Amino acid sequence: MAPITVYRARHILTLNPARPTATHVAVRDGRILGVGPLDELRRWGPCELDDRFADRVLMPGLVEGHSHLMAGTLWRYTYCGFFDVHDPDGRRVAGSPSLDAVVQALAAAAQARPDGPLTGWGFDPIYFGSRRCNRHDLDRVSRTRPVGVMHASGHILNVNSAALQAAGLLRPGIEHPAIPLGDDGLPSGELKGPEGMGPVLALVGLDRSFLSGDEAGIHAFGRLAVRAGVTTATDLAATLGDDEVATLLRVTNDPRHPVRLVPLLRMIGMTPAQAVERAVALRGRSTDALRLGRIKVVADGSIQGFSARLRWPGYFNGAPNGLWYTAPEAMRDAYERALRAGVPVHTHTNGDEATALALDCFEAALAAAPRADHRFTLQHAQLADRAQFQRMKALGLGVNLFANHLFYWGDEHAAVTVGPERAARMNACRSALDAGVPLAIHSDAPITPLAPLFTAWCAVNRLSASGQVLGEAERISVPQALHAITLGAAASLHLDGEIGSIECGKRADFCVLDDDPLAVPPLALKDIRVHGTVQGGRVFDAA
Amino acid sequence: MTALPCTLVGGWLGAGKTTLVNALLRQAPPRRLAVLVNDFGSAGIDASLVEGATGTVLELAGGCICCSYGADLLGTVQQVLQRQPRPDALLLETSGVADPAAVARSLRLLADVQLDGTVVVADAQRLDALRRDPYVGDTVRAQLAAADLLVLSKADLVDADALAGLRRTLPDVPVVDAEQGQLPIDVVLGLPAGRHPAPLAGAAGERFVSRSAGLPAPQDVDAIAQRLTQAGSGVLRAKGLLTGADGRRVLLQVVGRQAQLSPAPSTATGPDRLAVIGLLGLYDGAPWS
Numbered sequence: 001m002a003p004i005t006v007y008r009a010r011h012i013l014t015l016n017p018a019r020p021t022a023t024h025v026a027v028r029d030g031r032i033l034g035v036g037p038l039d040e041l042r043r044w045g046p047c048e049l050d051d052r053f054a055d056r057v058l059m060p061g062l063v064e065g066h067s068h069l070m071a072g073t074l075w076r077y078t079y080c081g082f083f084d085v086h087d088p089d090g091r092r093v094a095g096s097p098s099l100d101a102v103v104q105a106l107a108a109a110a111q112a113r114p115d116g117p118l119t120g121w122g123f124d125p126i127y128f129g130s131r132r133c134n135r136h137d138l139d140r141v142s143r144t145r146p147v148g149v150m151h152a153s154g155h156i157l158n159v160n161s162a163a164l165q166a167a168g169l170l171r172p173g174i175e176h177p178a179i180p181l182g183d184d185g186l187p188s189g190e191l192k193g194p195e196g197m198g199p200v201l202a203l204v205g206l207d208r209s210f211l212s213g214d215e216a217g218i219h220a221f222g223r224l225a226v227r228a229g230v231t232t233a234t235d236l237a238a239t240l241g242d243d244e245v246a247t248l249l250r251v252t253n254d255p256r257h258p259v260r261l262v263p264l265l266r267m268i269g270m271t272p273a274q275a276v277e278r279a280v281a282l283r284g285r286s287t288d289a290l291r292l293g294r295i296k297v298v299a300d301g302s303i304q305g306f307s308a309r310l311r312w313p314g315y316f317n318g319a320p321n322g323l324w325y326t327a328p329e330a331m332r333d334a335y336e337r338a339l340r341a342g343v344p345v346h347t348h349t350n351g352d353e354a355t356a357l358a359l360d361c362f363e364a365a366l367a368a369a370p371r372a373d374h375r376f377t378l379q380h381a382q383l384a385d386r387a388q389f390q391r392m393k394a395l396g397l398g399v400n401l402f403a404n405h406l407f408y409w410g411d412e413h414a415a416v417t418v419g420p421e422r423a424a425r426m427n428a429c430r431s432a433l434d435a436g437v438p439l440a441i442h443s444d445a446p447i448t449p450l451a452p453l454f455t456a457w458c459a460v461n462r463l464s465a466s467g468q469v470l471g472e473a474e475r476i477s478v479p480q481a482l483h484a485i486t487l488g489a490a491a492s493l494h495l496d497g498e499i500g501s502i503e504c505g506k507r508a509d510f511c512v513l514d515d516d517p518l519a520v521p522p523l524a525l526k527d528i529r530v531h532g533t534v535q536g537g538r539v540f541d542a543a
Numbered sequence: 544m545t546a547l548p549c550t551l552v553g554g555w556l557g558a559g560k561t562t563l564v565n566a567l568l569r570q571a572p573p574r575r576l577a578v579l580v581n582d583f584g585s586a587g588i589d590a591s592l593v594e595g596a597t598g599t600v601l602e603l604a605g606g607c608i609c610c611s612y613g614a615d616l617l618g619t620v621q622q623v624l625q626r627q628p629r630p631d632a633l634l635l636e637t638s639g640v641a642d643p644a645a646v647a648r649s650l651r652l653l654a655d656v657q658l659d660g661t662v663v664v665a666d667a668q669r670l671d672a673l674r675r676d677p678y679v680g681d682t683v684r685a686q687l688a689a690a691d692l693l694v695l696s697k698a699d700l701v702d703a704d705a706l707a708g709l710r711r712t713l714p715d716v717p718v719v720d721a722e723q724g725q726l727p728i729d730v731v732l733g734l735p736a737g738r739h740p741a742p743l744a745g746a747a748g749e750r751f752v753s754r755s756a757g758l759p760a761p762q763d764v765d766a767i768a769q770r771l772t773q774a775g776s777g778v779l780r781a782k783g784l785l786t787g788a789d790g791r792r793v794l795l796q797v798v799g800r801q802a803q804l805s806p807a808p809s810t811a812t813g814p815d816r817l818a819v820i821g822l823l824g825l826y827d828g829a830p831w832s
Binding site for chain 2: 167168169174175176177178179194195198202269270271274309321323324325326327328329353356357360
């Protein structure tokens with residue numbers, strides 16, 4: 001019989017209503033043997049008492065239901081964001097309070113590495129006033145090496161003159177809405193959306209490996225997860241070619257790898273039939289540490305990029321409606337085939353028109369191929385209203401709302417994209433719960449940092465970066481938010497029977513905290529220190 | 544190196560784009576076409592044309608190839624540009640939800656590609672419902688507006704009155720019917736430089752007419768361009784080398800209502816000439832008539 005370890009903690013928050021708190025948890029074979037008082041747990045047999053968490057609070061390992069492995073890959077490039085962040089090794093990386101500071105950070109990177117392109121990420125000039133960054137700013141980093149800086153939203157890339165030159169774009173006569181021109185008639189260096197960025201990405205060092213996550217990137221992602229208390233995370237738009245699956249299997253099989261990964265196959269460049277067939281084939285290759293066999297469909301673009309599909313009256317600033325990324329016929333076809341095959345589909349819908357279309361397509365598909373407990377999920381659904389949540393409930397759909405947007409882009413949404421009224425109902429967690437829709441909340445890391453406790457803070461407080469409350473009526477309670485980042489996200493992946501709470505039989509996945517999230521003021525939720533995780537019974541220190 | 548001519552084939556999902564592409568591939572030789580598709584779909588490239596596959600490239604009969612571009616259109620085009628031997632022309636089938644005008648703008652960023660027109664395929668049975676659809680109507684209307692030439696598929700399945708009504712509501716560009724994608728390749732890809740258009744064989748000869756002849760120098764080139772592109776001229780494609788009143792030699796290319804004049808390439812020798820392909824019964828033989 002495998003040995004039993006009993007961890008003593010200052011406090012254990014189980015999220016199991018039958019036994020909500022405890023002081024000890026017993027682990028055997030990487031699973032939870034029991035949680036409760038020590039004398040009760042001793043009746044399972046001889047055990048070793050481990051006091052390392054005696055001063056800590058344990059809660060279920062956190063589940064990030066919408067992130068990307070790219071969050072690990074990006075750290076090889078220069079961070080250019082406004083806010084201070086921590087890298088995968090826990091080092092504090094200072095934010096750049098000005099454009100000059102961004103240039104300095106990149107110039108330092110240029111000194112450290114004598115050749116090749118220079119790449120930055122997390123750039124958010126919204127905080128630097130109204131002047132837009134141009135190629136001349138980045139020419140101060142280098143006049144000869146290509147320099148590219150990706151915005152935090154992932155929708156705009158700023159490049160220098162050398163990058164434009166290398167792409168053949170530093171010439172007059174360019175006519176493209178995604179490539180604004182400067183006063184001199186040459187591209188200003190700002191490239192918008194996939195169309196504008198496409199010709200330059202590889203030249204500034206952002207090639208395919210940056211998107212899919214190579215071995216080093218997956219390791220870095222694992223370290224980020226430990227620091228955020230995350231024990232299961234999704235890669236929500238994976239290409240999952242044979243090479244990538246082999247890499248994922250190799251990395252996640254390593255006993256030192258700390259996070260269970262759930263990559264979803266993005267349906268792009270393939271027909272619905274091919275996507276479902278591939279997902280079924282991948283499902284059979286799943287391991288405990290790598291769960292395959294789900295599909296991601298992207299219905300529209302992003303709200304801050306004005307490519308999301310909005311219902312009437314559209315964008316607050318009058319921008320034209322956004323783009324469909326997948327045809328309705330293909331969505332319906334994919335849903336129906338996936339329902340028949342038992343392959344869950346997660347659909348990206350940002351705008352409320354995209355949510356409406358996904359609901360229509362799913363309603364038709366479910367009528368044609370009825371299936372109980374399908375766990376299909378809408379991802380983002382940022383502008384869904386109460387009527388749409390009612391439809392989700394009726395169709396058995398779950399929702400994973402992008403709570404972090406309220407903080408990072410809430411001010412922008414109120415002022416520019418959708419206006420104050422609709423901004424107050426963005427990521428409407430309360431409406432979702434009132435309608436009885438299974439709820440998860442997410443970071444979309446690396447779009448915003450991987451940190452589910454911060455995501456919970458956003459859903460509870462609904463504060464924007466400038467400090468305004470966006471829609472007090474849509475706030476949820478701390479227990480509801482904690483449910484959303486554990487059992488809620490687990491349920492969206494059909495894993496709530498295995499993870500998401502601390503109870504007999506589940507995986508020994510814990511998040512190790514300094515404080516009890518239910519005991520601190522709701523405004524302090526994001527500040528609780530994460531000491532690390534236990535994943536499958538293995539202890540990982542954040543330090 | 545001269546720019547690679549590229550024709551876009553757009554239109555909604557299921558409109559008949561791939562059927563058209565397959566029909567063109569069958570009549571492509573001796574031209575070596577590179578066909579780019581969004582995905583190798585269920586209604587994909589005709590299996591009888593496929594001779595082999597290397598990586599993500601399908602080798603097709605007559606030296607043609609087919610690649611899927613998925614999320615990386617420009618990267619795939621750049622790979623095609625580097626192939627040896629280089630293809631003679633690029634035929635790019637856009638995804639069913641794409642706005643061909645947006646794809647065209649992106650392609651214009653590549654200096655080595657020369658856009659040679661946008662052909663939009665529309666299903667005569669479904670078009671009216673699609674363009675009024677609350678979700679996708681605006682996208683479908685944008686696709687139609689991007690067309691230099693419109694190809695109506697399944698027109699034979701719509702009764703004559705309904706078809707006439709539909710045609711009255713279409714953008715003011717030449718509209719051709721295509722049953723099973725049967726169109727002369729010169730209509731879709733443009734006329735080949737320095738060669739006479741292929742003879743119009745079989746059924747095509749009952750619907751299209753082509754003319755190719757010399758024109759004495761000098762000519763009022765702008766007037767010719769205007770005449771060929773005016774509403775109802777019936778001209779689908781034209782290409783010619785002409786000498787203007789100022790003595791300069793220009794290359795004139797017409798697709799539907801669009802004319803493009805550019806300096807004649809230095810390799811272009813021989814007397815001035817022009818080739819036109821138009822709709823039988825509509826094209827009046829301009830500029831010779």
